[in-house]
Amino acid sequence: MTTTFRAHSAADLLSAIPTMAGYTPRDSIVILPFAGSSSVGLFRFDLPHIGPQQFAASALGIVCRLEEATGMIVVLYADSVDATPNSNPFAPVTEALRLTADACGIEVGDVITVARNGWFSEVDNVVHSHREIGDPPDVGAPKPKASQSSGTRLPRIDADRMRTIRAQVTALEREHGSESPREIVERLGDVHAIFEAAVEAQRGTVEDDAVLLWLVARPSLRDVAMSQWCHGISAGAKTLEFQLDWLDGSPNPPEDLFLMGEGPAPDPDRLRAALRRVRQLAASASGRDRAAPLACAAWLSWALGMSTHAASYAQKALRAQPRHGLAQIVASICANGHLPLWAFPAENRRST
Template sequence: MTTTVKAADAAQFLSLIPRMLGYTPTRSLVVVPMRRGRSLGAMRLDLPPREAMVDDGFAATVIGMVCRVEVADGLVVVVYSDAPTGEGLPHRDLVDGLRRTADASGLDLIDALVVAADGWGSQRVGPARVRALSELVAHPLPGGPDAGAGLPEVHGDQSTGAQLPERSAADRRRVGAAHRSLSAALSVLCGLPPESPRADRVDPAALAAACELDDLPQLYERALQWDPDTLSPLQAALLGWCLSRPALRDVALVQWASDAAGGAGAMDAQRRWEDGEEYPADLAAVMWGEGASPDPARLESALALVRQVAALTAAGRRAGPLAVCGWLSWALGRSTHAAHYADAALDGDREHGLADIVRSFVASAHLPDWAFRRGEDDDPSARRTGPTSPAGRGSSRGSRGR
């Protein structure tokens, strides 16, 4: 379903930006690519640590991201700053750099809005007039109370929601015991060394859980249907065991970003690679954010599931699930969350490969290709729509991203 909301002026446009994103940005640059006055989503970047550090290299990175949205012909930028206005709006150097680079790239900088600590205004042309922040507080949605029904609710800022769910120490102890039972079962079935001296009797439930590894794609597909809030200790232990092993983890990521057939293909490719064959480029490309766009609902389900697995897993075992949380967040366009999970995984395992890759993605502002392909056709039913551009120049299409 597409929701179109038209804003009559810049104040209304700004009131809708948090509704596009689902949160209120802080110390951020929000970039809204536009096509014929309609937005194609929104991208958020951290502001540079100090205004003096802003150069045309940062502007080139920002405008380069807009250029990857092939149908974009312009952009609106919004700076959210905790700096005071002083004699005028802050971050003029940043806006000027963006204007120069946009002009050089053939893009129209439709407006450059700045929300500072004690005022806001536009730096598009001429001296900026500082306006009161009260104009933006609880600004009603244009078009009536039902105008924003298709837009997400606003919760906190870009970091909100990155913390793992609260689970008790007792819950983690139960999952730890399930890990040991699973290890004992795998020792019996596969000859793997157990984590602790094997008991005389192996838990039949752990044996049954271990047998599920015979069909990994089926396990991963069923797991998407589990209720994350009510995972059994063995379910959490089984997924945690898989996600801590790179070969099995990569199958999960490819499958959750595609479908069960994709997972089966990834599993077969993994076996062939272990026998010395080349790993298929199309499957490897998924990990780098290339190829067909995943179903966001599948990624959301996988992320909710793995967040609970990480929360239920002891700190010493948690790096694998945390890194997967990072990749899934990155694939959904939530780079702030991705960095949080990657850093947490590296705190537990400084050599963790996937966590290091995710952190490098975020540090270089690398987003998956599918993040730039929303709105490439003219079918409005294919896109979610949020606020309109200032001065009634169109409607903006919202994609949630952190």
């Protein structure tokens, strides 16, 4: 169901953004694309550490993928910086956004800066008190999180459970670590049932978690799990067939590179369930063993449109295992502002 917000002023819009985003943006640039008078999305970016023109080109490259976008509003959040209309350290960035949008045929309706000392809009150029921004509207949605980074702390796991899972993973690696993916699949019988249980159960048994943790540490089988978590058992089976053929030297290239955000949109409920489970796995693991579930959490977060969470999980994975492939990929695509194709509504999507 689509929730409609009616903003009659800049203050109304600022009060609605946390509910629209699900969090209160901090040290961010938020772009709201519009088709006529209706918003068709919300994109958040970290305050740029690159040149204004480079940032503007990257940001508008994303906005322009929405075919119906005819205008946009820019909101800049700078929590630790004072700014006024006549002394705005972010003016080069907002001006670059305006010029780039104009070159793309997108009208910038307003640029609003929310700074430490207050907020102001280019419409009236008056510094207003933060008190003029009301509470987020109550539309029955969950209460917005404190910031875009909220929610990445791993869950607490019972110490005995954690020790048992770690011991079982160590035993699995000792006894079966030299097996090929094909041998693992043949020995386990039905890996798809194992992966499916991860999205069907709120929490697995100790044995379930140990096996799943051990499996996602193997890239070829992890990709099977991710594909299945996106689109179901048939997709997982297709990916497994490709992976085993590829390892045997006779690849059948997949039609879509789903790990890079191509193809049909995944089922978000399945992604959220899988994210919950891999977060539990990461909390149960230690050292290098944490890298694989954290990398899975990074990709699942990115697939759900939570790039800030994705980048956080990817960095945690790289601290556990500095050269982890999937974590490096997710860190790179987040740093470059790349979004999955399914993040854009099909009816509004501009082909590239």
